[in-house]
Amino acid sequence: MAVRVGVLGATGAVGQRLIELLDPHPDFEIAALTASDSSAGKQYRDVAKWRVDSPIPEDVAGMTVSATDPDEVSDDVDLIFSSLPSSVGAAVEPDFCEQGYVVSSNSSNARMADDVPLVIPEVNGDHLDLLEVQRDERGWDGALVKNPNCSTITFVPTLAALAEYGLETVHVATIQAVSGAGYDGVSSMEIIDNVIPYIGGEEEKLETESRKLLGSFDGASLELDDVEVGASCNRVPTIDGHLENIFVETTEDISPEEAAEAMRAYPSLSLRSSPDQLIEVFDAPDRPQPRLDRHVGNGMAIAAGGIRESTFGLQYNCLAHNTIRGAAGASVLNGELLLENGYL
Ligand SMILES: NC(=O)c1ccc[n+]([C@@H]2O[C@H](COP(=O)([O-])OP(=O)(O)OC[C@H]3O[C@@H](n4cnc5c(N)ncnc54)[C@H](OP(=O)(O)O)[C@@H]3O)[C@@H](O)[C@H]2O)c1
Structure with a gap:
């Protein structure tokens, strides 16, 4: 069964790439989209100025965008991809992790934190096990993994x-x-x-x-x-x-x-x-x-x-x-690594 995923900052440049990559992905199913308060409550097609070459996926276009708040995202979402401005990521990503969500994030906040794995799977996939240290130290049921700039x-x-x-x-x-x-x-x-x-x-x-x-x-x-x-x-x-x-x-x-x-x-x-x-x-x-x-x-x-x-x-x-290997694709690859390593 596919893992249900949410995208934070889904209307942005990286968020749109995430949707392009996740929509046909056999292991992931897009179940939640969030953006700023000005986009919340509206249909994705009305607030995302779609600029990716491939057409906007019809099933995603009709989804309602939520506010970027863990209480607004359904509990049955297992994995969150985050592409928020870093100041927003710094404020909300820990709340998602505290509430049990595993977050694969593009944003630059916390990339250099001692207990946050910063991962390119082909280069340092073994650093993912830093998540055990992170969970011990922060008491999170969820987890936070970053891809680099x-x-x-x-x-x-x-x-x-x-x-x-x-x-x-x-x-x-x-x-x-x-x-x-x-x-x-x-x-x-x-x-x-x-x-x-x-x-x-x-x-x-x-x-x-x-x-x-x-x-x-x-x-x-x-x-x-x-x-x-x-x-x-x-x-x-x-x-x-x-x-x-x-x-x-x-x-x-x-x-x-x-x-x-x-x-x-x-x-x-x-x-x-x-x-x-x-x-x-x-x-x-x-x-x-x-x-x-x-x-x-x-x-x-x-x-x-x-x-x-x-x-x-x-x-x-x-x-x-930069928006595929450098951002959305990097996060998706980290999501695949989290899945392969039993973190979901
Ligand atoms: N572009 C790249 O190549 C790249 C590469 C690596 C990493 N990154 C990082 O990825 C992140 C996203 O970059 P981007 O280029 O996609 O930015 P962007 O195009 O400006 O998109 C920002 C997204 O965040 C949402 N947002 C803005 N303010 C918010 C708030 N206060 N609360 C909740 N949501 C908010 C926006 O929603 P609205 O549409 O509602 O405003 C939009 O969905 C950044 O941290 C960036 O540094 C980007």
């Missing part, structure tokens, strides 16, 4: 693939699509014919979340990885797909050929939404590109290319679809 998800799998060479320092410059800011995030007057070399709070997220994801969990506590990460983030007028320029210094020398081989060999998983190949490496030096390559692995894979030696060790570019 969309730009963090884009480069961390490539670092994980290179980790055996000893990661020392990483510099990352991002070239991020407008959908990453949400539907009301950047005005057209700001972004058309422009590049904005600042995204509030983003650089710190890349620098800290990457060390948590690559860190080690001993069953009781989590130790951050020693790698030093420096980030610089830029918003550009592409719609979807974050491209990143990476420079990595490793303890052991690594040739571009070895790096490509390590990335190609890095394993995917057999969860329903896992891509067959997690990291697709292009040989052409001008790939990956957002418009051409954001849909690799149905938007769930990472594209890499332009691998070469540089003055600062190894250099390459990588790309991921």
Whole structure:
């Protein structure tokens, strides 16, 4: 029987992607949708300005949106996907967990909390067992698991693939699509014919979340990885797909050929939404590109290319679809991992 799921922030950019992925999902059944008080009580089709390429699913379009409050969501919902602004997530996600809901969240609140697993299943699925510590400490029947920021998800799998060479320092410059800011995030007057070399709070997220994801969990506590990460983030007028320029210094020398081989060999998983190949490496030096390559692995894979030696060790570019692999798809994958590991 399918697990009944709810979507918090269902009308937003990530919420719509969640609906697109969850509606045909064989293991999950959409049973509740929430948004702000101004959308509550109305039919989904009337409050969601549907912008996803595929048509709005008819059965979801007719559902009534609730206020984002656990008392407004039916008790028979087992799993909550959260795509709320982080200030709202910080206020309400603990209430859902306290009332017994398992929450797989995109929002940035609590990502770095000691007892909250921040998970990319292919990289650190074992960190999910931090939920036992979380339940002991917080006394929750429910649970809170986070996926990382969309730009963090884009480069961390490539670092994980290179980790055996000893990661020392990483510099990352991002070239991020407008959908990453949400539907009301950047005005057209700001972004058309422009590049904005600042995204509030983003650089710190890349620098800290990457060390948590690559860190080690001993069953009781989590130790951050020693790698030093420096980030610089830029918003550009592409719609979807974050491209990143990476420079990595490793303890052991690594040739571009070895790096490509390590990335190609890095394993995917057999969860329903896992891509067959997690990291697709292009040989052409001008790939990956957002418009051409954001849909690799149905938007769930990472594209890499332009691998070469540089003055600062190894250099390459990588790309991921920010609202699929970087957000909604990441949460769904964590939901599948929660299901596989018996947390639902
Ligand atoms: N976009 C991305 O690529 C991306 C990637 C990774 C993570 N994230 C994170 O995911 C979260 C959602 O991002 P988004 O891009 O989907 O944002 P968005 O398009 O602005 O959508 C926000 C959603 O939250 C609801 N909401 C706003 N204020 C609320 C309140 N006070 N109470 C309850 N619901 C409220 C909105 O409902 P109404 O329609 O009723 O206002 C809408 O459903 C953010 O935390 C973001 O940082 C986004």
